[in-house]
Amino acid sequence: MITTPGRRWSLSMPWVDSHPRRVPYARQNYRFARLLILANLLVLALLGAAVVQALQASRASYTDKARQTTEALARSVGQGVGAELRSVDIALLNVDREWQRLSSLVPSSPALLRALLDEQRALVARVDAIHLSDANGRVLTDDDVPALQIGEQSFFQQARDKPDLLAVSEPLQLRGGRWTLVLARARIDARGVFQGVAFAELSPQRLAELLDQTPVGSQGAVTLRSETLRLLARYAPDDDRPVPLGSNKVSDDLRKALAAHRAQGFFVTQTLIDGVERASAYRQVGNFPLLVLVGLDTESFYQPWRRDGAKLLLLAGLVEVLVVVLSSLLWVYQFNQSRQQHRLAQSEAEQRAMLDNELVGIVRLRQRRVVWANRALAGILGYAPDELQGQSSRVFYPDDQAFERTAEAYVELASGRPYRTQLQMARRDGGLIWVNFSGVQLPNGESLWIVVDISSVKASEADAHHLAQHDILTGLPNRLALLTRLAPAVRAAQTSGRKLVVAYLDLDGFKPVNDTYGHEAGDRLLCEVARRIVSSVRANDIAARVGGDEFVVVLDDVASRDDVLPVLQRMLGLIEQPVPLLGHGVVQVSASLGVAVCPDQAQGVDELLAAADAAMYAAKRSGKARIEFAAA
Structure with a gap:
C-alpha cells in the first residue's frame, strides 16, 4: 500500500481507490473483478478440456490409421508366407508321388532318391532340403551318411496321425545346432498304408527373405512366430543384433490380444527384443499354425500428431492470453465506466470531459445536423476537432441510400426505444469503416449517438472465418x-x-x-x-x-x-x-x-x-x- 494525504492506493489495482467513502463504486468494481476472474478460470478450464479432447481424438485417428496400415501389411505378408508354404506342400506331394512311381518302375537306390530330391528342391527356391523317411522315422539317404531318426519328432507324429494335413513344426535344431522349420506330409501307398513322411527344411534366413520386402520404415519390424510364439524369423531394417531364434519371450500386450482374438489383432507396446515402441498388427498365416506380426514405430508414425498437437497447444495458449487481455481490457472499461458515471453526478464539466474521450465517438444531432461531436468521433472519421460542428449527418454515410436507410432509426427513437445497429461510415478521406452505431432520444428533442470503431473486430471475424474454412x-x-x-x-x-x-x-x-x-x-x-x-x-x-x-x-x-x-x-x-x-x-x-x-x-x-x-x-x-x- 502507498499512503498519501487522505488517500490509500492499492498496488494490485492501481485504478481503484480502496477507501469506500471516497469512491462509492470501488466495492462494485471489486465484485465485478471477482466475477471476471471466475469467468476467466471457467473459460480457461473449458478451453483446456476442449484441447485435451481434441488431442485425444486426433491421436485416436492416428492410431486407427496405424491399425489399418499394419493390418494391411500383415495381411499381405501372411498371404506371401502362406503361398510359399503351399508351394512347399505341393513339392512334398510331388516328391512322394514321383518316388512311388519310380520305385514301381526301377529298383530304388540312394542316387535315384537324391536326384529326385534335388530336382524338387530346385523348384522351391526357399527350401534348404527335402527328405523322405520310412514308417519308423528313419530318413532315407545315401548309404555312407548316418541316417537321421525323426520318429520321435512332433511333426512326424502329426503327419502320421493326420495324413491329409500338412504338419508344421515348432522351431527345431535337427542337426548341427542350426534352427529350422519343418513342413511334413504323410506318405501313403496305394493300399492306404503309412510309408513314412516327406519333409522339407526351411532355415530362418530363408523365411526372413519372405519378410524383407515389407515397407515398415527404418524402425519397423516384421516377425514370424510359431503357434507357441517361438521366433522363426525377423526383419528389422536398422537392428543388427542377433535374432533370438526359438525364443517365445513376447510382451504381455501381445498375449492379452491373442487371448481375445487369436486369428488377428492389433496392439501398441514396447517390443522386448529391441525396446522400440511399435503399433503392431498380427495375423494367422492361412490355416497354418504360424503368426506374422508387422510393427511400425510410434515415434515416426505419431510425429505428425505431435506436430499438430504442438500447433493446437500454441493456438490454445494464444487464445488464453487473448482471453486474459480482453478480460483486463473489459475490467479497465468497466472501471472507467463506473468512474465516469460517478463524475457525471458531480458536475456538467465532468460530464463533458467524460463525453469528449479519445475512444468512443459521441455526437448530438438535431434534425440530422451536428449540434456537438466529441474529439473521438472526429478522430474516428478523420476530421479536425471542431470541423463537424453544424454539418449534416449525411457526411457520415458513404452514399445517399445509406443515409436514407438510417431514417428508420428516428422512428425507433420517437417510440421511446433506443436504436442499435452496425453499419459502415465514411471517413473524410473517403475510406469506409465499420462501427457500432447506437442512439437514444433526449428530452430536448435532440438525439445522442455513440459511435464505436469495430473495423478491427470485423477484420478479425473475417480472418477467423477464413482460418476455419x-x-x-x-x-x-x-x-x-x-x-x-x-x-x-x-x-x-x-x-x-x-x-x-x-x-x-x-x-x-x-x-x-x-x-x-x-x-x-x-x-x-x-x-x-x-x-x-x-x-x-x-x-x-x-x-x-x-x-x-x-x-x-x-x-x-x-x-x-x-x-x-x-x-x-x-x-x-x-x-x-x-x-x-x-x-x-x-x-x-x-x-x-x-x-x-x-x-x-x-x-x-x-x-x-x-x-x-x-x-x-x-x-x-x-x-x-x-x-x-x-x-x-
Whole structure:
C-alpha cells in the first residue's frame, strides 16, 4: 500500500481507490473483478478440456490409421508366407508321388532318391532340403551318411496321425545346432498304408527373405512366430543384433490380444527384443499354425500428431492470453465506466470531459445536423476537432441510400426505444469503416449517438472465418469447407442430369521426402503440389486438403466420367514433375487417385467420399501413380 494525504492506493489495482467513502463504486468494481476472474478460470478450464479432447481424438485417428496400415501389411505378408508354404506342400506331394512311381518302375537306390530330391528342391527356391523317411522315422539317404531318426519328432507324429494335413513344426535344431522349420506330409501307398513322411527344411534366413520386402520404415519390424510364439524369423531394417531364434519371450500386450482374438489383432507396446515402441498388427498365416506380426514405430508414425498437437497447444495458449487481455481490457472499461458515471453526478464539466474521450465517438444531432461531436468521433472519421460542428449527418454515410436507410432509426427513437445497429461510415478521406452505431432520444428533442470503431473486430471475424474454412499450410479449403460446398453440389448433380466427380488423391513417396529432408521441406512440397492441383482444375471446381498428404478434387458439371480422365491425367503429370527444394536439390513424388462419380457410384456426400477413398487405396495396391475409378 502507498499512503498519501487522505488517500490509500492499492498496488494490485492501481485504478481503484480502496477507501469506500471516497469512491462509492470501488466495492462494485471489486465484485465485478471477482466475477471476471471466475469467468476467466471457467473459460480457461473449458478451453483446456476442449484441447485435451481434441488431442485425444486426433491421436485416436492416428492410431486407427496405424491399425489399418499394419493390418494391411500383415495381411499381405501372411498371404506371401502362406503361398510359399503351399508351394512347399505341393513339392512334398510331388516328391512322394514321383518316388512311388519310380520305385514301381526301377529298383530304388540312394542316387535315384537324391536326384529326385534335388530336382524338387530346385523348384522351391526357399527350401534348404527335402527328405523322405520310412514308417519308423528313419530318413532315407545315401548309404555312407548316418541316417537321421525323426520318429520321435512332433511333426512326424502329426503327419502320421493326420495324413491329409500338412504338419508344421515348432522351431527345431535337427542337426548341427542350426534352427529350422519343418513342413511334413504323410506318405501313403496305394493300399492306404503309412510309408513314412516327406519333409522339407526351411532355415530362418530363408523365411526372413519372405519378410524383407515389407515397407515398415527404418524402425519397423516384421516377425514370424510359431503357434507357441517361438521366433522363426525377423526383419528389422536398422537392428543388427542377433535374432533370438526359438525364443517365445513376447510382451504381455501381445498375449492379452491373442487371448481375445487369436486369428488377428492389433496392439501398441514396447517390443522386448529391441525396446522400440511399435503399433503392431498380427495375423494367422492361412490355416497354418504360424503368426506374422508387422510393427511400425510410434515415434515416426505419431510425429505428425505431435506436430499438430504442438500447433493446437500454441493456438490454445494464444487464445488464453487473448482471453486474459480482453478480460483486463473489459475490467479497465468497466472501471472507467463506473468512474465516469460517478463524475457525471458531480458536475456538467465532468460530464463533458467524460463525453469528449479519445475512444468512443459521441455526437448530438438535431434534425440530422451536428449540434456537438466529441474529439473521438472526429478522430474516428478523420476530421479536425471542431470541423463537424453544424454539418449534416449525411457526411457520415458513404452514399445517399445509406443515409436514407438510417431514417428508420428516428422512428425507433420517437417510440421511446433506443436504436442499435452496425453499419459502415465514411471517413473524410473517403475510406469506409465499420462501427457500432447506437442512439437514444433526449428530452430536448435532440438525439445522442455513440459511435464505436469495430473495423478491427470485423477484420478479425473475417480472418477467423477464413482460418476455419482453409488449410493453414496450403491455403486450400479444408475438410469442413469441402463438406460445406460438396453437399449442394451433390444435390445439384442428382437433379441436373450432369455428373459430379470426386477424386481422392494421396501422394506416393511423400513420407521419404519428409523423413529425409525434414518437415519444412515436406511443407514446401505440399504447398507446391497444392498449387499444381489448383492450376489443373477450373475456377468452379474444388481442390481441398483433407489430411497430411491427402487431397480431394471435385469436378462439377461433367457430362461423363470420360471427360475428366484427361484432366486427372494432366494433374498427375503436373504432380510428378520434379520439385526444387531450397537447400535440398530436387525431389519427385507421384500420386494415387481414387475417383467416384455421383450419382453413378454414390448418392450422398459421405458415400461419395468413401467410394473415392476406397478407389484410391485400390490404386495404391495396384502399384501407385495411377487413377482408379470406384466400382459401379
